[in-house]
Amino acid sequence: DAEADVREARLRAMLAIFDELRNRCLARAKHLEVLESLVPEANISIDVDGGGPVVAAAVAVAEVVEPKGKKEAAAPAKGKAEAVPAAVASTPPPGSDPSALVASIESVRLKTEQALLALYGSYYAGKGEREVTRPAELAPNQEEAGRRVGTLLAHFSNKATQHRRAKSRLFRSQLFELESLLPAVAAVALDTTRAIACGRAEAEAKRLRAAYEKRRADLAKRRHVHEASLKPSLSNPNRRAELEALEAAEAQRLGTAKAAASELQRLLIASETAHAADFQRRLLRTIEVISAQLDHFVFPVDLLPPEEPPEARRKPLRVKLVEEVIELTSVGMPEPVPGRKFPLKVWPPLPADELTAEAADVADALSGAPAADAPAPALPRPPAAQELKTFLTKPHRFTFASRDRVYATMRTRYHETTRQVYNECQALLREEDAWSRNWASMTSMLKK
Numbered sequence: 001d002a003e004a005d006v007r008e009a010r011l012r013a014m015l016a017i018f019d020e021l022r023n024r025c026l027a028r029a030k031h032l033e034v035l036e037s038l039v040p041e042a043n044i045s046i047d048v049d050g051g052g053p054v055v056a057a058a059v060a061v062a063e064v065v066e067p068k069g070k071k072e073a074a075a076p077a078k079g080k081a082e083a084v085p086a087a088v089a090s091t092p093p094p095g096s097d098p099s100a101l102v103a104s105i106e107s108v109r110l111k112t113e114q115a116l117l118a119l120y121g122s123y124y125a126g127k128g129e130r131e132v133t134r135p136a137e138l139a140p141n142q143e144e145a146g147r148r149v150g151t152l153l154a155h156f157s158n159k160a161t162q163h164r165r166a167k168s169r170l171f172r173s174q175l176f177e178l179e180s181l182l183p184a185v186a187a188v189a190l191d192t193t194r195a196i197a198c199g200r201a202e203a204e205a206k207r208l209r210a211a212y213e214k215r216r217a218d219l220a221k222r223r224h225v226h227e228a229s230l231k232p233s234l235s236n237p238n239r240r241a242e243l244e245a246l247e248a249a250e251a252q253r254l255g256t257a258k259a260a261a262s263e264l265q266r267l268l269i270a271s272e273t274a275h276a277a278d279f280q281r282r283l284l285r286t287i288e289v290i291s292a293q294l295d296h297f298v299f300p301v302d303l304l305p306p307e308e309p310p311e312a313r314r315k316p317l318r319v320k321l322v323e324e325v326i327e328l329t330s331v332g333m334p335e336p337v338p339g340r341k342f343p344l345k346v347w348p349p350l351p352a353d354e355l356t357a358e359a360a361d362v363a364d365a366l367s368g369a370p371a372a373d374a375p376a377p378a379l380p381r382p383p384a385a386q387e388l389k390t391f392l393t394k395p396h397r398f399t400f401a402s403r404d405r406v407y408a409t410m411r412t413r414y415h416e417t418t419r420q421v422y423n424e425c426q427a428l429l430r431e432e433d434a435w436s437r438n439w440a441s442m443t444s445m446l447k448k
Contacts, residue, residue, distance in 0.1 A: 011196070014189060019046055019293055022297050026296070029171070034168050034172075035298065039296060048286050050286045110311050165307060171303075183394065186398060193283055194406045194410050197279035197282070201271065201272055204271045208264065208268055212261075219253060223257075226246060227245055230246065232446070234448075243447070254436050264364055265421060272421070276355035279410055283410075287400070344391065346389050355414050362418045
């Protein structure tokens with residue numbers, strides 16, 4: 001299906017752009033040296049059809065315990081090591097990263113100061129007792145020249161520091177905007193995954209129905225020919241052989257028509273079941289990819305506190321009530337993972353037995369052998385989903401809420417579509433049975 005292929009390309013492009021944005025945010029935070037949390041670099045696979053590990057980095061191991069109180073939650077329990085997402089790593093202290101802005105500015109300042117002092121040193125050493133050539137521009141002695149160089153470079157360093165603070169404020173505001181947009185990433189990606197599965201299933205069903213309609217039209221022509229050939233003159237005992245040959249031809253046509261309807265029923269339901277299983281597999285993989293990207297994303301709370309004090313604002317009553325509710329409901333919540341600002345959350349898996357013919361109550365439509373010239377339809381089972389452990393953030397909540405919503409929509413569509421196919425094909429079989437009874441009645445009247 002061309003439309004499904006376009007959606008597939010857009011889905012992959014969106015995941016690639018989101019991963020590039022994640023990498024750039026992390027690089028920007030390290031360059032400005034405003035990162036407080038231990039967010040590592042990670043090579044995340046965005047292949048939604050792959051089966052390998054999503055994150056190539058090694059999984060870190062930390063002590064995670066069920067909190068009983070404030071003090072007990074802060075202390076790790078012995079012998080309860082639990083694997084956590086590989087989103088915790090060491091961050092170098094400010095000024096130690098040579099690619100960071102502060103280290104780059106300091107390196108340039110030192111090189112410039114050394115070069116200027118060396119230039120002034122050679123000039124004053126060779127000047128001797130002569131007067132300074134340009135008193136308005138040059139210092140009277142080497143010590144004053146060094147002081148002026150230090151003052152000038154300190155001025156430029158202060159301007160660079162102010163520039164860094166301005167860029168840090170801008171970066172922080174950009175992260176807040178990105179955080180508000182993150183819930184839409186999962187919603188769009190998962191809706192696109194469902195649309196791709198539905199488009200491919202509908203295209204396959206359209207192809208199967210078109211092939212059946214051609215076959216059905218040919219069988220209908222044969223039925224009209226047999227009906228037109230059933231004339232009163234066949235009641236003559238001398239034409240009994242001709243009547244029996246016509247009955248045999250119609251019986252063959254009737255068997256072919258019923259077999260074609262049953263085959264269409266099997267193929268359509270098998271196709272829907274196969275596409276539903278493929279949808280669930282791709283859905284689980286997409287969830288793993290987006291969850292890994294969110295686990296390694298730089299959130300505003302991962303940054304160092306702003307250097308400027310926050311503006312004094314009066315909190316509305318609604319904000320105070322929300323803060324009180326959060327404080328009350330946070331009692332007994334797991335403590336954040338060391339090095340990050342968020343606790344862990346184990347998300348329940350999706351059911352593995354709902355996108356099946358048995359769950360849709362159409363399993364009997366798949367019984368029986370297919371036509372001799374058609375291969376038996378393969379019926380893959382939906383993958384057994386495992387519990388997924390991620391950080392607990394607002395985008396993570398929206399991601400798994402979108403997962404449940406999209407899965408429920410696909411489950412409803414699968415059950416309704418398979419039941420509709422079953423009812424349509426059963427109606428075709430009943431139509432052929434009614435015609436066979438009518439045919440038997442007409443032939444029995446001619447035999448009297």
